[in-house]
């Protein structure tokens with residue numbers, strides 16, 4: 174099982190789409206959540222590692238995956 178961290182913002186509808194998918198599929202305990210507006214260190218990590226301040230972004234063992242549809246597809250194929 175890879176280490177999974179979701180960088181997100183509560184106010185972002187694309188983040189909400191991923192969070193909803195996680196809830197519906199009981200994935201909440203498998204993915205660490207990082208709300209970038211609540212933590213400057215997390216926000217800077219997203220920018221430094223991912224290269225842009227866009228959410229949602231799933232870090233898979235530290236490697237960033239952007240785009241809500243791609244994140245959901247990854248979770249379906251690899252984690253469910």
Ligand SMILES: N[C@@H](CCC(=O)N[C@@H](CS)C(=O)NCC(=O)O)C(=O)O
Nearest residue numbers: 185186187226227228229240241242
């Ligand atoms: N196509 C992207 C859209 C994501 C998106 O537009 N996120 C907004 C917040 S709701 C954002 O991070 N905007 C800042 C940016 O793109 O630099 C997805 O589906 O994940």
